[in-house]
Every structure is written in C-alpha cells, then in structure tokens.
Amino acid sequence: MTLAIAPFGADDTPATEQAYAIDAAAAVDLPDLPCCRQRFFAMIRHPMPGNRSVRLLAHLDGAPAGYLLLDLPQLDNTENASANLVVHPAYRRRGVGRALLDRGLDLLRERGRVRVSAMSRAHPPGQPEQPSPAAAFAATVGATDALVDIRRRLEVRRLDQGRLDSLLVEARTRAAGYELVFWQGDTPQEYLAEVAYLDGRLLSDAPMGDLAWEPEQVDAERVRATDRAIAARGRRRYHAGVRHRATGRLIAWTLLEVTASAPWHAFQQITIVDPDHRGHRLGLLAKIENLRHLLAHEPDLGVIDTFNADSNEHMIAINEQLGFRVCDRWSNWQLSV
Numbered sequence: 093m094t095l096a097i098a099p100f101g102a103d104d105t106p107a108t109e110q111a112y113a114i115d116a117a118a119a120v121d122l123p124d125l126p127c128c129r130q131r132f133f134a135m136i137r138h139p140m141p142g143n144r145s146v147r148l149l150a151h152l153d154g155a156p157a158g159y160l161l162l163d164l165p166q167l168d169n170t171e172n173a174s175a176n177l178v179v180h181p182a183y184r185r186r187g188v189g190r191a192l193l194d195r196g197l198d199l200l201r202e203r204g205r206v207r208v209s210a211m212s213r214a215h216p217p218g219q220p221e222q223p224s225p226a227a228a229f230a231a232t233v234g235a236t237d238a239l240v241d242i243r244r245r246l247e248v249r250r251l252d253q254g255r256l257d258s259l260l261v262e263a264r265t266r267a268a269g270y271e272l273v274f275w276q277g278d279t280p281q282e283y284l285a286e287v288a289y290l291d292g293r294l295l296s297d298a299p300m301g302d303l304a305w306e307p308e309q310v311d312a313e314r315v316r317a318t319d320r321a322i323a324a325r326g327r328r329r330y331h332a333g334v335r336h337r338a339t340g341r342l343i344a345w346t347l348l349e350v351t352a353s354a355p356w357h358a359f360q361q362i363t364i365v366d367p368d369h370r371g372h373r374l375g376l377l378a379k380i381e382n383l384r385h386l387l388a389h390e391p392d393l394g395v396i397d398t399f400n401a402d403s404n405e406h407m408i409a410i411n412e413q414l415g416f417r418v419c420d421r422w423s424n425w426q427l428s429v
Contacts, residue, residue: 110156126354134324141317142167157183160192175210214421230425239301239424244416246396263373278319284312286342299401326352332382343369360398
C-alpha cells in the first residue's frame with residue numbers, strides 16, 4: 093500500500109476534479125444536503141477574502157483517496173486556521189485521514205498557527221447513539237468539541253402563512269420608525285459601509301462557546317470581495333435590510349442563499365440587528381419579509397436550512413416561530429497545533 097500526499101494549486105484542474113470526485117463520493121454522509129460542483133471549484137479558485145489557502149491531495153496506490161483544504165486568515169485570527177478534511181468512503185480506516193492531518197499540522201506550524209478548527213455532523217441520520225465518521229476521527233486525534241451547532245430545517249410546503257401574517261402584524265406594531273429594503277446579489281453601494289459594520293459584529297454577538305475565534309475585521313472592500321467569491325460559487329442571494337427612517341442608516345440585515353445546482357435548497361445565513369435598535373422585533377420582521385421575497389423568485393424551493401449555536405436562545409426562538417425544526421447536531425472541533 094503506497095500513500096502519496098502532494099499540494100495542488102488553484103489552477104490545477106485535474107487535481108481539483110479528483111478532489112471534487114472524492115467530495116461527491118463522501119456526499120453519502122450528508123444525503124439531504126446538496127453537493128455542488130460549481131461551489132467546490134469556486135472554493136478552490138476563489139477563496140474568501142482575507143484567507144490564504146493550502147490544498148493537499150492524497151493518493152492511495154495511485155487512486156484519489158482524500159483531500160485537505162486549509163484556510164489561513166490573514167487579516168484577523170492570524171493564529172488560527174480552519175480545515176476541511178474528506179476521505180473517500182472506499183479508502184477509510186487506512187490511515188489516509190491521519191496522514192493528511194499530520195502533513196497539514198506540519199504546514200500550520202511552519203506558518204505560526206497554534207490551532208485549527210473544523211465542523212462536522214455529530215451523528216449519522218437516525219443514529220444518535222453512533223458517532224459519525226468525522227466525529228469519531230476528531231475524537232481519535234484529540235480535538236475538542238468547542239461549540240455545538242444545531243441545524244434546523246424549514247419545509248416550504250408546510251409554511252403556515254396565516255401564522256406568519258400574525259407574526260408580521262405583531263412585529264410591525266413594534267417597528268414604527270423603520271422601513272424594509274430588499275436587494276438581490278451584490279451589496280448596493282449605498283449600504284456597503286453599514287453591511288460591513290453589521291457583518292463585523294456577527295462573531296461578537298453570536299455565542300462562540302470555547303471556540304477561540306476573534307471577530308472579523310470587515311470593511312467595504314472586504315464586503316465587495318466576499319460578494320465576488322459568493323457569486324463565483326453561483327449562489328443566488330436574497331437580502332432584506334431595515335433602515336432607521338430618522339437617520340437613514342441600515343441597522344439590520346438578513347440573507348438567504350439558494351444553492352447553484354440545487355434550486356430546491358437554500359441556507360438562511362446571517363441575521364443581525366444593531367444593538368442600539370434591538371427590542372423592536374426587527375430580526376423577526378426582516379426574516380419573514382425576506383423569506384417571502386425569496387419564495388416569490390424561487391418556485392422550486394423546497395427546504396431552507398439554518399445553523400445556530402445551541403445556546404443562541406433568541407435566534408432559535410425566532411426560527412422556531414417561522415417553522416424551522418431540529419434536523420441534527422453539529423460539532424465545531426478545535427485542535428491545538
């Protein structure tokens with residue numbers, strides 16, 4: 093048995109094809125989530141701004157067996173790295189994952205990183221007593237579960253529109269002095285600075301458990317670069333913002349994204365309200381209105397997934413009012429380098 097590990101560049105199409113084939117085979121672990129080729133290739137070729145990527149591909153007896161993608165933040169969190177390690181199901185339990193991790197840790201030490209994090213589902217579907225392959229591997233290598241996320245799913249066909257109408261009436265009575273704005277795709281120039289401020293608050297406001305991750309430094313340039321990276325992934329983006337009439341400022345923002353190759357699936361991404369304007373039901377208002385904004389343009393949409401820290405009681409309560417229901421548990425693993 094011969095195991096070879098080598099780095100590959102963002103412009104190495106054959107290696108990227110092999111890595112994607114591994115990813116597609118491993119989709120058996122997540123059968124209810126889409127595996128999108130455009131997203132994968134863009135993740136390799138168009139990393140998120142402020143990140144430097146390291147890519148490793150493993151071959152076992154000449155066959156593509158696993159890959160490791162490492163993102164090294166350059167603008168903040170400069171002691172940290174994030175990882176995506178995937179082994180083809182046909183080549184598991186042969187040391188491929190461990191060899192990729194060991195090589196990756198060596199590279200991180202050379203670059204002065206002190207910890208690395210990764211995310212995985214905790215249990216296979218319908219088997220809460222059995223750890224998933226990724227969870228079992230993380231425990232074996234000594235990673236700690238630093239933050240528990242719960243995935244909730246909204247099934248569009250089960251939406252209770254009457255219930256949403258009632259929630260909107262309640263929210264609007266608390267939201268005098270505010271107005272909604274909508275856009276699709278890239279951030280309009282007039283909202284760039286305010287979206288940057290809100291986006292930069294996210295990791296300050298959201299529960300982070302024991303995950304050692306600093307708030308990100310977000311400015312207008314980084315928002316623009318993020319827009320380009322997400323557009324390259326083919327994701328269709330639907331935004332709702334809330335403007336404060338007295339000042340004209342955008343003080344709340346929420347985002348839904350539809351997967352490029354799977355029009356039946358979307359993710360509820362960020363929802364955030366400026367602390368000075370909380371208590372007016374603005375998060376609930378923006379989420380319901382943006383949900384309807386999305387559905388008006390995406391007739392094939394079937395489900396929307398969202399992730400929240402299990403301690404984020406406020407956002408969980410809002411999501412459950414909309415009809416999101418618990419789907420599974422995910423772990424944010426952290427490992428000292």
